[in-house]
Amino acid sequence: VQRLTEFDTIAAISTPIGEGGISIVRMSGEEAVTIANRVFKGKNLEQVPTHTINYGHVVDPASGQVIDEVMVSVMRAPKTFTKEDVVEINCHGGIVVTNDILRLLLANGARMADPGEFTKRAFVNGRIDLTQAESVMDIIRAKTDKARAVAVRQLAGGLLEEIRAIRQQILDVLANVEVNIDYPEYDEEQVTAEKMRACSEKATAEIDRLLQTAQEGQILRNGLATAIVGRPNVGKSSLLNYLTQSDKAIVTDVAGTTRDTLEEYVSVRGVPLKLIDTAGIHHTEDTVEKIGVERSKQAIGQADLVLLLLDASQELTAEDQRLLDYTKDKKRIIVLNKTDLGVKLDADQLESSQSPVIATSILQKAHLDELEDLIKQLFFSGIENSNDQVLVTNQRQAGLLEQAKRQLADVVSGLEAGMPVDLVQIDFTGAWETLGEITGESSPDELINDLFSQFCLGK
Numbered sequence: 001v002q003r004l005t006e007f008d009t010i011a012a013i014s015t016p017i018g019e020g021g022i023s024i025v026r027m028s029g030e031e032a033v034t035i036a037n038r039v040f041k042g043k044n045l046e047q048v049p050t051h052t053i054n055y056g057h058v059v060d061p062a063s064g065q066v067i068d069e070v071m072v073s074v075m076r077a078p079k080t081f082t083k084e085d086v087v088e089i090n091c092h093g094g095i096v097v098t099n100d101i102l103r104l105l106l107a108n109g110a111r112m113a114d115p116g117e118f119t120k121r122a123f124v125n126g127r128i129d130l131t132q133a134e135s136v137m138d139i140i141r142a143k144t145d146k147a148r149a150v151a152v153r154q155l156a157g158g159l160l161e162e163i164r165a166i167r168q169q170i171l172d173v174l175a176n177v178e179v180n181i182d183y184p185e186y187d188e189e190q191v192t193a194e195k196m197r198a199c200s201e202k203a204t205a206e207i208d209r210l211l212q213t214a215q216e217g218q219i220l221r222n223g224l225a226t227a228i229v230g231r232p233n234v235g236k237s238s239l240l241n242y243l244t245q246s247d248k249a250i251v252t253d254v255a256g257t258t259r260d261t262l263e264e265y266v267s268v269r270g271v272p273l274k275l276i277d278t279a280g281i282h283h284t285e286d287t288v289e290k291i292g293v294e295r296s297k298q299a300i301g302q303a304d305l306v307l308l309l310l311d312a313s314q315e316l317t318a319e320d321q322r323l324l325d326y327t328k329d330k331k332r333i334i335v336l337n338k339t340d341l342g343v344k345l346d347a348d349q350l351e352s353s354q355s356p357v358i359a360t361s362i363l364q365k366a367h368l369d370e371l372e373d374l375i376k377q378l379f380f381s382g383i384e385n386s387n388d389q390v391l392v393t394n395q396r397q398a399g400l401l402e403q404a405k406r407q408l409a410d411v412v413s414g415l416e417a418g419m420p421v422d423l424v425q426i427d428f429t430g431a432w433e434t435l436g437e438i439t440g441e442s443s444p445d446e447l448i449n450d451l452f453s454q455f456c457l458g459k
C-alpha cells in the first residue's frame with residue numbers, strides 16, 4: 001500500500017440524512033481545525049486543547065449570518081480515528097442546516113469526502129487493518145445487537161490477531177528454511193521439511209476453525225433468509241405479524257444501503273431473520289392460487305430456513321404433502337399450527353422428516369417462544385454463548401482463507417511426494433501472502449479502493 005504523507009482535508013455529513021436530534025459534520029486532515037475556526041464563533045479552536053468539545057455558533061464569514069448553535073469536537077492527530085486532525089461539528093438535526101454547514105466548510109477549504117474515505121485514511125495511516133475497516137461497515141449495517149457485537153469485536157482486532165498469529169508461525173518456519181538453504185550443513189533438510197509440514201497442518205486446522213464461523217458470520221451480517229410457507233389459511237400472515245410486531249425491534253434500513261422492498265428484517269433471539277417475500281404473504285391470499293405457488297417456490301429457493309406451516313386441526317392435504325416434499329432438503333422447521341382447535345393431523349406422517357416439529361397456536365400466542373428458541377438453536381449452537389468468538393463475516397475473508405488452505409494442502413502433498421523444500425516453500429510463502437491479504441498487509445491498491453467505495457458517505 002502506498003502511504004501518502006500529505007492529505008487534503010475532507011468533510012462529510014456522518015449521520016444519516018434526515019430529521020433527527022443532532023447531526024454530525026466531520027472533517028479530517030491537516031487543515032481541519034483551521035477551516036473549522038474560519039466558520040466558528042466561540043473560542044479560538046486553534047488554541048483549545050485536543051479532545052475537547054467547544055460550544056459556539058457556526059457563522060458564514062462571508063455574510064456574517066449565523067447558521068446554527070453547535071458543539072465542536074477538536075481532536076488533534078495522532079490519537080484520532082484517521083490519525084489526522086479531526087473536527088466534528090454537532091449541529092441540530094435537519095437537512096437544511098446540516099447541508100449549509102457542510103457547504104460552508106467546502107467553501108472554506110475542505111473537499112467533499114468520497115464514500116468510505118475517513119475509514120480508508122484510518123487504514124492507509126496504519127490505524128486499522130482491512131478486517132477492522134470491514135467491521136466499520138458491518139457496524140453501520142448491523143441488523144441486530146449480536147451482529148453489532150461481533151463487528152465491534154472485529155473492530156477491536158479479533159480476526160486480525162488470529163490471522164497475524166498464523167502468519168507469524170509460518171514466518172518462523174520460513175526463517176528456518178532460509179537458514180537451511182544458506183547453510184545446508186547446519187540443519188538437515190528433513191528436519192525443516194518436518195517443521196513445515198507440522199506448521200501447515202496446524203495452520204490448516206486454525207483456518208478451518210475460522211472458516212466454520214463463516215456461515216454464522218454471513219448470517220449475522222446479511223440476515224438469515226427465511227421463507228414462511230404453507231397453504232392458504234394456515235396462519236402465515238398471523239406468524240408474520242407476530243414476528244414483525246414492534247417489540248421485536250424490526251431493524252429498518254440504514255441510509256445509504258439498498259434493500260429489496262419485499263424483505264423485512266426481524267431479530268429473533270439475536271438472530272437477524274430476513275423474511276423473504278413478505279409482500280407475497282401479505283397480498284396473495286385472494287389472488288389466483290398459481291401465483292401464490294410460484295411465489296412460494298421462489299421464496300423457498302432463496303431461503304436459508306423454511307418455516308413450513310401446517311394446520312394441525314385438519315388432516316394433511318395433498319397440498320401440504322407437496323410442500324413437505326418440495327422443502328425436504330431445506331433447513332426447515334415444521335410448525336403445526338391451530339392446535340387450539342384440536343389435533344387431527346397425524347404427526348406420524350411427518351416422522352420420515354428430519355426437521356424439528358413444533359406445535360403452536362399462533363392465535364393464542366402459545367409455544368411461540370419455543371419456536372424462537374428453536375430458530376436460535378438451529379443456527380447458533382455453540383456460537384451464541386461464547387462472547388469472545390471471532391467470526392469471519394464476509395465472502396472476501398472466507399475466499400482468501402480457502403485459498404490459503406489450498407496452498408497449505410499443496411505444501412503437505414508436495415512434501416509427501418518428496419519435493420525439495422525450496423520448491424515447496426513457494427506455496428508456503430504463498431499462503432503467508434494470501435493471509436496477509438485478509439488484513440490488508442499485502443493487498444493490491446485496486447482491491448482497497450473497491451472495498452472502501454462500498455461504504456456510506458461520511459464514514
Ligand code: GDP
Nearest residue numbers: 232233234235236237238337338341361362363
Ligand atoms: P394465511 O392465509 O396462511 O396467511 O393465514 P392467516 O394468518 O391469514 O390466518 C387465517 C385465519 O386463521 C385467520 O382468521 C387467523 O386468525 C386464524 N388463525 C391463525 N392462527 C391460528 C391459530 O393458531 N388458531 C386458530 N384458531 N386460528 C388461527
Ligand code: ZN
Nearest residue numbers: 236237238285
Ligand atoms: Zn394471511
